[in-house]
Amino acid sequence: MKILHVLPYFSPRFGGVVNVCEMICRQLARNGHKVTILTSDHGFDEEFAKSMESENLSIVRFRNLHAFNFYLTPGLGAWLFRNLKGYDVVHLHNVRSYQNNLVRKYAGKYHVPYVLQAHGDLPHLSQKQMLKSIYDKVWGRPILRDSARCLASNQREREQFLQCGLESERVEIVPNGVDADEFRTLPGRDVFLDKYGIRDDAGIVLFLGRLNKIKGLDLLIEAFAALRKEKEGVKLVIAGPDDGDARALRDQVRQLGLRDDVVFTGPLYGRDKVEAYACADVYVLPSTYDMFPVTVLEACACGIPVVVTEQCGISALVKGRVGHVVRRDAGQLMAAMLDILDDADVRHKFGDNGIELVNRQFTWESIMGKLMVIYRDSVAGG
Numbered sequence: 522m523k524i525l526h527v528l529p530y531f532s533p534r535f536g537g538v539v540n541v542c543e544m545i546c547r548q549l550a551r552n553g554h555k556v557t558i559l560t561s562d563h564g565f566d567e568e569f570a571k572s573m574e575s576e577n578l579s580i581v582r583f584r585n586l587h588a589f590n591f592y593l594t595p596g597l598g599a600w601l602f603r604n605l606k607g608y609d610v611v612h613l614h615n616v617r618s619y620q621n622n623l624v625r626k627y628a629g630k631y632h633v634p635y636v637l638q639a640h641g642d643l644p645h646l647s648q649k650q651m652l653k654s655i656y657d658k659v660w661g662r663p664i665l666r667d668s669a670r671c672l673a674s675n676q677r678e679r680e681q682f683l684q685c686g687l688e689s690e691r692v693e694i695v696p697n698g699v700d701a702d703e704f705r706t707l708p709g710r711d712v713f714l715d716k717y718g719i720r721d722d723a724g725i726v727l728f729l730g731r732l733n734k735i736k737g738l739d740l741l742i743e744a745f746a747a748l749r750k751e752k753e754g755v756k757l758v759i760a761g762p763d764d765g766d767a768r769a770l771r772d773q774v775r776q777l778g779l780r781d782d783v784v785f786t787g788p789l790y791g792r793d794k795v796e797a798y799a800c801a802d803v804y805v806l807p808s809t810y811d812m813f814p815v816t817v818l819e820a821c822a823c824g825i826p827v828v829v830t831e832q833c834g835i836s837a838l839v840k841g842r843v844g845h846v847v848r849r850d851a852g853q854l855m856a857a858m859l860d861i862l863d864d865a866d867v868r869h870k871f872g873d874n875g876i877e878l879v880n881r882q883f884t885w886e887s888i889m890g891k892l893m894v895i896y897r898d899s900v901a902g903g
Contacts, residue, residue, distance in 0.1 A: 522896060523555045523607060527624055528614035529592040531558060531580065532566040533790050534762040536731045537815050538640045541697050542614050543573065548889045550577035557608075559600070559620065561585035561592040569790075591619045601627040610669075610896045611635035616642045617656045625664050634669035634899040638695070641674070641812025641834065643681040662686075669899035672892075674813035677834050693895055697813045698885040704795060704822040713800040717758075717784050724755040724862045727801035727825070729794065729816050733764035737807035737830065737849065739773060744807075744854035746777045751859055755782065760797050762788040798823040802868065803844075803861045807854060808832055818883050821875030826868050828857045843875040 528542055542558070549556045556578045563585040570580045583594035597620060605611075605627045613621050616639050628635050665671065665685055672695045673679035682692040714721060726745060730736055738759065745757045757779075759770070767785070774783045789797050798804070804820035805828045812834040820827050827844035829836055840846040845857035861867055 522609045522900075523557075524549060524896065525557050525559060525605070525608045525611045526614065527559045527611060527618075527620050529561055529618045529620055530563045530565075531560040531570065531582070532564045533569055534564060534566070534731075534788055536764075537697070537813075538614055540815050541638075541640065544698065544700060544885050545612070545889070545892065546578055547573065548885050550575055552889070553577065557581060559583070559597065561594045561620075563587065563592045593619050598623050598627075605633055606631040608633055609900050612896075613637045613664075613668075615640055616664075617661055621664050622660050625660075625667055629667065634902075635667075636670040636672060636895060636899055637665065637668045638672040639674075639678060639682070639812075641678065641810070643678065643685065644810075669902075670895050672895070675834050678812055693891075695892055695895070696883060696888060697815050697818065698883045698888045699815065699818045699822050699879060701822055701879055701884045704798070704819065707799040707823060708792075708796050710800045713796040716796070717786065719756055719784070719800075720754070722754060724752065725801045725803075726755060726757045726858055726862075727760070727797060727804050727820075728758070728806065729760045729789065729797060729804070729819075730806070730814070731764040732759070732761050732767045732770060734766050735809050735811075736766075737809050738766065738770050740849060740851055740854060741805055741807045742770065742773050742777065742779070742783070744851040744858065745783070746779060747851060747855040748858055748862075749779070749782060751855070752862060755862065757783045758786060758797060758801070759783065760786040760789045760794070794819075795823075798825060801825050803828060803858055805854070805858060806830070806833060807849065809849065818879055822879040824872035824876050826861045826871035826875070828854065828861070830854075838878065843871050843878060 526542055526546055531539055533539055546556045546558060558580045560582050562582045565582050574580060583596040586593040601623055611624055611628060611633060613624060613635055624635055671682050671687055671692050673682055673692055674696055679692050679694055728741060749755055774780055804825045806814055806817060807830050810832050817827050821843050827839055829839050829846055830849050831846055836846045847853040847857050
């Protein structure tokens, strides 16, 4: 098949949406499909793009005019006018974008079906609520209405689509996945510790993701301050790109007297990211909202117990099986981290269960089979 993927930006620093698109496109290209990614030049990562491009995979970027929180790419319309008719199916990433508006227009003109993957973006959360509401009234509902299929990462997101008025048969659950091979052979724990001057006997609490308010890092730092009083020799590693909250978090660390015990690494990708997982004793994601965080699966693939909040969309998979689920409460979060750090048997049980869970349900090889059925049904009009 010839498949077009469309998203407003393309750099690993933007987190899960780009990560998922990357892995889907790599798998499609490996399986012999012709794949094109259309995006803007906003934050575009040349090195990252070059690492992906191959005979079967190309990336086309357009100049971006950033306005009203939209990445406007005027050149995209002319490209779609000339080229879209040559594709079998389009895969849209995210719910609201200027790019989606244009794809809907030209997909209708040339009778090319498109599927839409929400990536947790359906609800009106955050400071952009008013803009999202306006977008949905003018463009969003028609985009959903005209899609061949909408892809939800879990049952919670499927219900969100149904609440938007979509028929149940048009909403398919396609979970996120991980490249299990990337985590099959881990480096020694000392590689990361030596790089950041951390003692070998330290207990490591790891967060990996965007430094954004929605991730709940202020709560994690508060809980870690309490944890440090209960357990000596623990370190908190915060790894990820600044997405607006880095300065406030560093100020909080300083005010709580934690500068010697909290390490900010900046963004980590590739083998650097794997090294961080390899040294961790527990992975913590205290989000205020997260539909299907890939980092939780990556931690599980490395055999690391996890702690997430009830707001995490895969909390049901985590609870008592690969880690703990807590309310957004510093005391509960601290107690969950302490339980894992203090009990090697608990760590081993959760870690082994995590590896088994990923290998059985969340490898991209298994997920791609379902996605290809959805593509083919969309093309056939089924």
